[in-house]
Amino acid sequence: MLRFLVRRTLGALVILLIVSMVTYALFFAIPADPARLYCGKTCSPENLALIRHEMGFDKSWPVQYWNWLSTIFSGGTFNGVHCGAPCFGYSFDKKELVGGILADRFPTTLSLTVGSAVIFLIFGIGTGMLAAHKQGKAADKIASSLSLLASSMQIYVAGPLALWALCYSTDLLDLPTYIPFTKDPIGWAGGLLVPWIVLSLIWTANYTRMTRSSMVEQLSEDYVRTARAKGMSGSSVFMRYAWRGAMGTIVTVFGIDLGVLLGGAIITETTFSLHGLGQLAIQSFIDSDLSLLVGVTVVAATLIVFFNIIVDAAYALIDPRIRLA
Amino acid sequence: MTTQAKPEEVSAGSGGTPFLSVRDLSVRFSTEDGVVRAVDNLSFDVAPGSTLGIVGESGSGKSVTNLAVLGLHNPDRTEISGSIKLDGQELVGAPNRELEKLRGKKMSMIFQDPLTALSPFHTIGKQIGETFRKHTGASKKEARDRAIEMLTRVGIPQPTSRVDDYPHQFSGGMRQRAMIAMSLVCDPKLVIADEPTTALDVTVQAQILDLLKDLQQEMGTAIILITHDLGVVARTAQDIMVMYAGRAVERGTVREVLKAPQHPYTWGLLSSMPSLTGDVNIPLKPVRGTPPSLINLPSGCPFNPRCDFREKVIGGGCTSERPPLSPATGHAAACHLNQAQRQDIFIDQIKPRLG
Numbered sequence: 001m002l003r004f005l006v007r008r009t010l011g012a013l014v015i016l017l018i019v020s021m022v023t024y025a026l027f028f029a030i031p032a033d034p035a036r037l038y039c040g041k042t043c044s045p046e047n048l049a050l051i052r053h054e055m056g057f058d059k060s061w062p063v064q065y066w067n068w069l070s071t072i073f074s075g076g077t078f079n080g081v082h083c084g085a086p087c088f089g090y091s092f093d094k095k096e097l098v099g100g101i102l103a104d105r106f107p108t109t110l111s112l113t114v115g116s117a118v119i120f121l122i123f124g125i126g127t128g129m130l131a132a133h134k135q136g137k138a139a140d141k142i143a144s145s146l147s148l149l150a151s152s153m154q155i156y157v158a159g160p161l162a163l164w165a166l167c168y169s170t171d172l173l174d175l176p177t178y179i180p181f182t183k184d185p186i187g188w189a190g191g192l193l194v195p196w197i198v199l200s201l202i203w204t205a206n207y208t209r210m211t212r213s214s215m216v217e218q219l220s221e222d223y224v225r226t227a228r229a230k231g232m233s234g235s236s237v238f239m240r241y242a243w244r245g246a247m248g249t250i251v252t253v254f255g256i257d258l259g260v261l262l263g264g265a266i267i268t269e270t271t272f273s274l275h276g277l278g279q280l281a282i283q284s285f286i287d288s289d290l291s292l293l294v295g296v297t298v299v300a301a302t303l304i305v306f307f308n309i310i311v312d313a314a315y316a317l318i319d320p321r322i323r324l325a
Numbered sequence: 326m327t328t329q330a331k332p333e334e335v336s337a338g339s340g341g342t343p344f345l346s347v348r349d350l351s352v353r354f355s356t357e358d359g360v361v362r363a364v365d366n367l368s369f370d371v372a373p374g375s376t377l378g379i380v381g382e383s384g385s386g387k388s389v390t391n392l393a394v395l396g397l398h399n400p401d402r403t404e405i406s407g408s409i410k411l412d413g414q415e416l417v418g419a420p421n422r423e424l425e426k427l428r429g430k431k432m433s434m435i436f437q438d439p440l441t442a443l444s445p446f447h448t449i450g451k452q453i454g455e456t457f458r459k460h461t462g463a464s465k466k467e468a469r470d471r472a473i474e475m476l477t478r479v480g481i482p483q484p485t486s487r488v489d490d491y492p493h494q495f496s497g498g499m500r501q502r503a504m505i506a507m508s509l510v511c512d513p514k515l516v517i518a519d520e521p522t523t524a525l526d527v528t529v530q531a532q533i534l535d536l537l538k539d540l541q542q543e544m545g546t547a548i549i550l551i552t553h554d555l556g557v558v559a560r561t562a563q564d565i566m567v568m569y570a571g572r573a574v575e576r577g578t579v580r581e582v583l584k585a586p587q588h589p590y591t592w593g594l595l596s597s598m599p600s601l602t603g604d605v606n607i608p609l610k611p612v613r614g615t616p617p618s619l620i621n622l623p624s625g626c627p628f629n630p631r632c633d634f635r636e637k638v639i640g641g642g643c644t645s646e647r648p649p650l651s652p653a654t655g656h657a658a659a660c661h662l663n664q665a666q667r668q669d670i671f672i673d674q675i676k677p678r679l680g
Contacts, residue, residue, distance in 0.1 A: 136401065222441035229395055229436075230456040230507065231429035234421070244446045320491045321445055 004313070004324035012305040019301040021065060023294050028061040032288040038092055055092055068294065088298070089291030091284075098295040101280065106299075108178045109276035112199065112268065113261040115192055117254075119200035120207055125250065127204070128211025133238065135216060143208060150205035155198060159271035162198045176272040195272045199265065203257070210253060214246035221245065248318045255311030256304070263300030343370035344547045345394065345432075345515055350407035350417075352386070352393050352571075359620040363389040365571040366407070373514065376541065376548040378558030378579070380594065381568035384616050387551045390568075391517045394549075395434055396424040411515065430460040432515040433508035438524040439500035443492040443507075449476070450488035453507045460511045475506035479536060498529035502536065509540060516541075517549045522557060534561050555598055559583055567591050570617055570627040577656030587658035587667045589632045592675045600679060607678055626661065637666055 035052040036043065052058045056067060071087050078090030081097060088098040131143040166173045176195050179187040218224060219242045227237045264278030277296055284292035316322045352364040364386040371377045379387045392398055394409055396416060409416040411432060416424065433456075436442035444452060453475055454468030463471065469488065476484035479502040492500055501521060508516055518537065522530035538561060541548055550562055558565055558579065565582040567575040567590065575588040586592055593612035614631035617623055625644040629635050635643040638661040642648070650659040660667065 222436060222438065223444040225397060226434075226436060226442045227444070228397055229428055229434040231425045231427070231459050232455070233425055241444055241446075244444075319446065321493045 001313075001324055005309070008309045008312070012302075012309065015305055016298060016301055017069075020069075020294055020298050023297045024061055024065045024068070024290075027288075027290050027293065033057075034092070034288045034290060037288055068291070088295045091289050091292045093284075093287045093289040094292070098291050101292060102277070102295055102299055105275055105277050105280050107180060108274050109262060109264055109269070109278065111178065111181065111188065111192055112195055112265060112274060112276060113258065115189070115196045116200040116203065117258060117261070119196055120203035121254070123200070124204040124207025125211045127208040129215055129238075129243070131208065131212040132215030132219065132242075135219075140212075144212065147205035147208040150201055151209065153202055153205075155202065155265075155267045155271055158198050158201060159195075159268070162194055163272075166194055166197075176274060178274055178276075192274075195268060195274065198271075199268050207250070207254075211246065211250060214249045215242055218242040218245035244318075248315060251314050251318060252311050255307045255314065259304035259307035262303045262307075264296070342372075344373040344412055345371040345549075346408075346410040347390070347394070348408040348410075350390065350393065350409060351405070352389050352398065353404040354398075354402055355404070356402075356620075361619045362622065363571055363619055364393065367568075367571070367573055369566055369573065369576065371515065371547045371549060373547050374541065374545045375564065376550055376562040377564045377566060378550045378552060378562035379566050379568060380552060380555060380558055382553060382612075382616050384619065385568040386571035386619075387568055388519055389571075391434070391519060391549060391551060394517065395428055395432060396421070426460070429456045429508075429513070430511045431513055432517065433511070433513040435501075435504055435508045435516060435518040435521045437520040439497065439504045440492065440524070442504060443500060445492060448489050448491055449495065449503045453488075453503070453510050456507060457510045471510060472506070475510050476503065478509075478540070479503070479506045481506075497525050498532065501525060501529075501533050505533070505536065505540070509544070509546070512544055513546060515547045515549070517551070519551045520553070521550070523552075523554075530557070531560075537561065555583065555594060567594070570622060571619060572627070572659065573650055574628065574660070575658040576650070581656040585656075585668075586671065586675075587656070587664075588628075588660050589634050589662075590628050591658075592671065593631075596675065596678050610678065626659070634662060634666075634670060637670070638662060 035048055035055055035057050038055070039048050039051050049058070056064055059067070068089055071083070071089060073085050075085040075087045076083050076090075078097070079092075079095065081090065083090060083097050083099070086099070088102070090096070091098055091101060094101060127143050127147070131140040134140045163175075167175050173194050174190045177191040179191050181188040219238075221242075224237060224241050224245075227241045232240070262277075264276055264281055266278035266282060268274075269276045269278040270282065277299065280292070281296045281300070283289075284296055313324065316324045347370070348368050350364055350367045351362070354361040354363060367386070367390060369377065379390070381387050389398075393405055394411075394416065396419070398405065405417055407417060411427065414427075416427075443449070447455075450469055450472040453472040454463075454465070457463055457471045458465070458468045473484045473488050476488060481487050481499060481502055487495075487499075492503070495503060501524075505521075516537075521537070522533050525533060534557060537548065537550075540546065548561075550558065552558060562579055565575075565577060565579055566573050567582065567588065569590050575582060575586065575591045582591060583595070586595060590612065593610075596610040597612060599609060612631055613633075617627055617630070623630050623644070625642065625646055626632070626635075626648055629643040632643065635641075642661045646661070648659045648661045650657050658667070662670070
């Protein structure tokens, strides 16, 4: 187990290095000049050169990349703001440290993800198991058709529809806002309820379909038949055997989904005007804010890589045939 | 004329009241293509402590019959009629709760492929002990001790440590031993072994069959051995039932059926089996054609399209009338050929090939 974790962590660091390097390289491949944007309309060539130098854009991209990388460990000072290690640079556009902006935005994405994950796991797995249990019967058909309908919805369709139905035309629920949990837990839940509902509606559908199909597959396994042949009751066959087998698939997919969701639900956050990591990613791209863009990218990549390792470790706990090495 | 009518030995071997008695069993599945008549009017008995070998090609209804005995068919898609009596208790139409109490306790099953039939997620000991706990209410500790005892009995080395292994840590033969241990953990009076050696090496096959035989003698269990291998039956069983298209086409003692088979299908099965002692130059002769569709059976005798001897039937009833299994007791076959014809054909044409 320890060997596995060490090996995978080293692998993850290599991936993150590559991701950040590619982000740098791609940024310089697009014809944007952040210095010019920053300099404004009345921009003399001297001024521009000065700003360029100040921002570090006068060097080649590998040098800049190296500077960015070493600043993580050594820290630095930007525009008179000191940035201690680990330092992810400074956003000249927002005039703030990248680390600070990320720390400021992450709770929104985290709240959005955790809340909807709880909802879609409970309802998705529950409905999927019900459908598998009533396979071929009315309950199964209803659940399957509804989830097909819901999973073919898109956030940008379902989101505005929900806003209209629940907020604008009826005033049933609050408009989406983010209030920190520590400040007002009820307000936190109330402000995120509509995004949770919409996001989990679509994800519930996916998890229903996935749970149903893996349960149906497991229920037709030979060892499930053996369990019945030795007199196990229906519920024990369903939970101890079939669910045990289906769990592996669900945990794997959930782990990866969680990483992706935490890295920022771009469309959801934009639809509901929530200022999370996803929206930050778009914003930093539009503003040609390199250090922020790299920061968001690296955070998102770290989350995905991290949850991949968690998934693999969890899988070994679920399936004794898998050995970590 | 060699009608070996010994009513006591019908298909019950050692005589007395049968432990399992199947009468007019029919199993039908509804599918999108139509109704599959997987088992049609099948009757047989198994006496306590005896072994019945059920032989036939894939799709002849062997496994379906035995899954029906255990009540493992999906009731939504299966229609079962007739009667299955286990130790006097009617199983057809019995509530699932009742069947759950019997499965694993009074009757149990050994499946073909022990790798897929054992759960990869639970240790061998848990899987054996679970059955014991379910039926006896034993504690976890008692169940574990019982599992170790059973593993010792089926010849697993170091059972106290192997009990905590998972199936993938066992070899094929050991898995099947564990499967046998699991099926015998509650001392059932009937064990259904569905091709228990098909997935195993030939050397291991013999060991497993010997093990089953030993345990049977020790515990007095009745065994139904499903196989397509007549060699396995000859080695283990007292009685044979040959199935074709969901019906019994021949039944009798092992000696009767293997030494003086009466049905053309049994002849075909025997001719397609290599003999170790016979002349190597005699080519094997497989049964020509393929098994019929169970949705749309040939009219008359379902074997008639594949039968080499149907022209010999006086009056040509093969395509119009389904022959009953006769005589009602003892060595019997379901064929329109009369006794004298069957004996002549067997002695003249079949026996020389068998070596």
